Amino acid sequence: MPVRKAIIPAAGMGTRFLPASKAVPKEMVTIVDRPVIQYAVEELVRAGVTDICIVDSAGKEALGDHFRCNAELERLLEKKDKTRLLEELRQLSSLAEISFVAQNEPLGLGHAVWVAREYAGGDPVVVLLPDEIIDPAENLVGEMIRTFDTASVSVVAVDQVPHASIGSYGAIEPEDPKADTTAVRSLVEKPHPDNAPSDLALIGRYVLDPSIFGILESLPPGAGGEIQLTDALAVLAGRGRLLARRFRGRRWDAGTKQGYLEATVSLALDHPELGTSFRNYLRQAGVAQ
Ligand code: UTP
Numbered sequence: 554m555p556v557r558k559a560i561i562p563a564a565g566m567g568t569r570f571l572p573a574s575k576a577v578p579k580e581m582v583t584i585v586d587r588p589v590i591q592y593a594v595e596e597l598v599r600a601g602v603t604d605i606c607i608v609d610s611a612g613k614e615a616l617g618d619h620f621r622c623n624a625e626l627e628r629l630l631e632k633k634d635k636t637r638l639l640e641e642l643r644q645l646s647s648l649a650e651i652s653f654v655a656q657n658e659p660l661g662l663g664h665a666v667w668v669a670r671e672y673a674g675g676d677p678v679v680v681l682l683p684d685e686i687i688d689p690a691e692n693l694v695g696e697m698i699r700t701f702d703t704a705s706v707s708v709v710a711v712d713q714v715p716h717a718s719i720g721s722y723g724a725i726e727p728e729d730p731k732a733d734t735t736a737v738r739s740l741v742e743k744p745h746p747d748n749a750p751s752d753l754a755l756i757g758r759y760v761l762d763p764s765i766f767g768i769l770e771s772l773p774p775g776a777g778g779e780i781q782l783t784d785a786l787a788v789l790a791g792r793g794r795l796l797a798r799r800f801r802g803r804r805w806d807a808g809t810k811q812g813y814l815e816a817t818v819s820l821a822l823d824h825p826e827l828g829t830s831f832r833n834y835l836r837q838a839g840v841a842q
């Protein structure tokens with residue numbers, strides 16, 4: 554059975570995006586015409602995922618509202634003959650089976666994934682970090698699911714990052730640094746660049762064997778005093794049960810202000826309805842050719 558379930562950890566505090574993320578969850582911040590969380594759900598649906606569990610926390614109720622059917626709004630659009638908008642809203646609430654589980658304290662990404670263990674119910678899962686937006690033209694998760702199906706071991710996505718920034722990521726020690734898919738020998742969360750095992754960084758896409766939940770259960774806190782998913786992945790790597798898939802396309806870290814701006818401009822230029830007029834605007838403003 555191909556992997557059909559996914560967990561989206563969305564319970565973090567979003568400190569890098571303050572003050573915007575103080576009252577509005579950073580996953581609800583809009584990029585072009587939809588909130589960050591919708592990009593995440595759409596990416597999973599394109600990869601064949603049908604069942605999604607979002608890990609949220611107090612104050613993030615808007616995430617549920619965004620995907621829930623709003624009958625009153627739909628009636629109003631129907632009355633006003635706004636058929637296209639109505640259709641778009643209906644599609645939004647039927648994209649996938651979406652459920653929620655709360656992480657009551659931000660004890661780390663590993664803990665957020667562990668909180669969804671009952672949802673996984675012994676099945677393999679995709680874990681997708683919504684801050685990290687991947688070019689919608691790519692199907693990275695779909696390819697990772699196929700690798701998982703063939704190899705029957707967990708798969709993480711990695712990208713080569715500038716050496717100076719590897720300390721912001723989890724870094725892998727690959728068996729073959731040049732290969733598109735390689736075995737992972739070890740991993741370390743946020744290494745000092747001088748000690749990093751490579752410049753291949755984890756980019757927030759994982760297809761995980763259910764054994765990850767047992768590993769997370771017995772992990773002590775790691776970097777920053779948090780339960781780190783990277784530490785659990787290191788256990789899988791030590792058992793020879795982890796592959797890395799190299800991503801070479803476009804991606805943006807929308808959890809930072811700079812990444813958010815880059816995602817907005819790039820995705821606006823790619824937008825089927827807004828792209829041309831936005832490009833014209835940038836030309837007229839003298840900021841694009
Ligand atoms: P980040 O460290 O990027 O997110 O976690 P953050 O903590 O929200 O943001 P900053 O660093 O303070 O700006 C990566 C992902 O893991 C989730 C976050 O919501 C994000 O999607 N996360 C992190 C949790 O769900 N729970 C946690 O305890 C920590």
